[in-house]
Amino acid sequence: MSSKGYIQSYSIIKNNRVVLNGEEFFAGGAEDDFATFIRALYKKLEITHSSFYKMDDMCKLGLLATELVLKDAAIREKYSDTEIGVVLSNSSSSLETDTAYYETVKDRNNYFPSPAVFVYTLPNIVIGEICIRNKIKGENTFFIFEEYNPEFMTDYVNNLFVSGKLKSCVTGWVEYYEGHYEAFVYLAEATQGDNRCIHSAEQVRKIYSF
Numbered sequence: 001m002s003s004k005g006y007i008q009s010y011s012i013i014k015n016n017r018v019v020l021n022g023e024e025f026f027a028g029g030a031e032d033d034f035a036t037f038i039r040a041l042y043k044k045l046e047i048t049h050s051s052f053y054k055m056d057d058m059c060k061l062g063l064l065a066t067e068l069v070l071k072d073a074a075i076r077e078k079y080s081d082t083e084i085g086v087v088l089s090n091s092s093s094s095l096e097t098d099t100a101y102y103e104t105v106k107d108r109n110n111y112f113p114s115p116a117v118f119v120y121t122l123p124n125i126v127i128g129e130i131c132i133r134n135k136i137k138g139e140n141t142f143f144i145f146e147e148y149n150p151e152f153m154t155d156y157v158n159n160l161f162v163s164g165k166l167k168s169c170v171t172g173w174v175e176y177y178e179g180h181y182e183a184f185v186y187l188a189e190a191t192q193g194d195n196r197c198i199h200s201a202e203q204v205r206k207i208y209s210f
Helices: 034-045 057-070 095-105 125-134 150-163 201-207
Strands: 006-014 017-020 023-027 084-090 140-144 168-177 180-189
Touching: 006 057, 006 201, 017 057, 023 034, 034 057, 057 084, 057 095, 057 125, 057 168, 057 180, 084 125, 084 150, 095 168, 125 140, 140 150, 150 168, 150 201
Parallel strands: 084 140, 084 168
Antiparallel strands: 006 017, 006 180, 017 023, 168 180
């Protein structure tokens, strides 16, 4: 299939650094743990989202990576709720939270299942949080790969554009497991406008690095 779509903006979050469209947006302390770093980024973005501190770590990571790419995109002015979608992927699914929940139920003599933890035991919950925050009602899907697969992901999103199901899509990779994290999230659109480059696996590989 020929390329159909354009990359509007992108963010990368890893190693306590945040890159937005190729420029450093924020850097945490070298020794900061994830909790310290992600709270500092949340404050840097100067947003208010009442459920942020209740989320699991993968949801916090995905939500803020998305917040970065959407903050200047004005998608709500250009598209209806159903014309915007979210397609994400990772390698560990929701294993971090699954493990935390298992710890609350594995011992019959100390059985204390937590609904607050259980609610995050699906990888696509991060998509739900993004959609609630941004009032997105278009197609959404979460894929699991051993590593990020730009060929599959770009083809999938471009097919949504070609079919007319979406005109804009938040997509990429959001991984969190045992304190190791990495997010690469970008906004793709069906029409070029002021967008930076063609939405292809080759272009994604070029920008997904630092």
